[in-house]
Amino acid sequence: MVALALKQAAETTVTGQQIDLENVSHQFELKGAPLPVLDNVSFSVEPGSFVSLIGPSGCGKSTLLRLLAGLDHPTDGTVKVDGESVGDPDPSRILVFQDPTLFPWRTVWDNVALGLEAQGILRSARHRVDNAVQLVGLSGFEKAYPHQLSGGMAQRVALARALVNEPRLLLLDEPLGKLDSLTRLTMQGEIVKLWQEAGLTALLVTHDVEEALFLTQRVLVFGPRPARIVADIAVDLPYPRHRGDPKLAELRREALGHLGLAATW
Structure with a gap:
């Protein structure tokens, strides 16, 4: 599948990271009692691949993205990126949430620049902000404020804010879940285009089976919490x-069928 992606984007250099999860289990504490979320999950993702995760609500898909981002650490097992255990968050691994969470007092350009500003490199890397804004199709809106944007445009800003860091791993947690159906269809095409042009590795959590199949090269199906992989499509x-x-x-x-919903189709 990776070979297919490379053939279709021959001019794109694959910069994506390798992902390896080995026997990963995770639990939270809820009112003093353990709440198992992930149960012995193992899989690998090759550099430059686009993979989606689907399964019942609350089964642990978003938790898995947080483990890869370094926002949480597994209770058991290992989470590795490019052969190294994931520690703290790193700009090479960016998590994009369902809510764009833009700062209302900052313009589009300033919202996109936030990561570079935090790293103290904005002065020398301003061109990266311009490039990211252009890449998501928002040229001309650099001085607009979030309240002046549609839902789809706001999500484009969130994607640009991620891409400006030049990530090698893009983690997408239901990024289109709050958009209307027409905008969502448009943004699906935009995400594929961004992935192909950037050459990065992407993981998408979605509850939309059709979206997973339309966007990605591989679909990992999770069962109920504590989640295990029940199918790799x-x-x-x-x-x-x-x-x-x-x-x-x-x-x-x-x-x-793997989700127990075969009778609905």
Whole structure:
């Protein structure tokens, strides 16, 4: 699948990171009692791949992204990126949430620049802000404020704020979940384009089975909490994809079957 992506984007240099999870389990404390979230999860993702995670709400998918981002650490097992155990958060691994969480008093340009400003390199890297704004299609809106943006535009700002750090691993936690259906369809195409142009590794958490199949090369299906991987579905289709492709319908039926929803299709 990675070879297919490279063939389709021959001019793109793959900069993405390798991911390896080995026997990862995780739990939280809830009112003094352990709450298991992940149970012995193991998988690998090759550099430059685009992989999605689907499963029941609350099964631990977002927790897994937080482990990869370094925001939490597993109770058991190892989480490795490029062969090194994940420690603290790092600009090479960026997590994009469902809510854009833009600062309302900062312009689009200033919101995108936030990461570089925090690292103390904004003066020498201003061009990266301009490039990121252009990459997400917001040229001309640099001086706009969040209240002047649509939901889709605000999410583009959030993506630009992530991309300005030149990440090698992009973690997407339901980034399109709050958008209207038409804007969501448009943004799906934008995310694929950004992934192809940047050459990074991307992991997407979504509750939309069709979105997972349409965007990514591989779909990991999780069972109920504490989550285990119940299926690993390869989406061996070229880009751009067409929603009416019979193969997508076949894969959707397969994915819904693993989720116990085969009767709905």
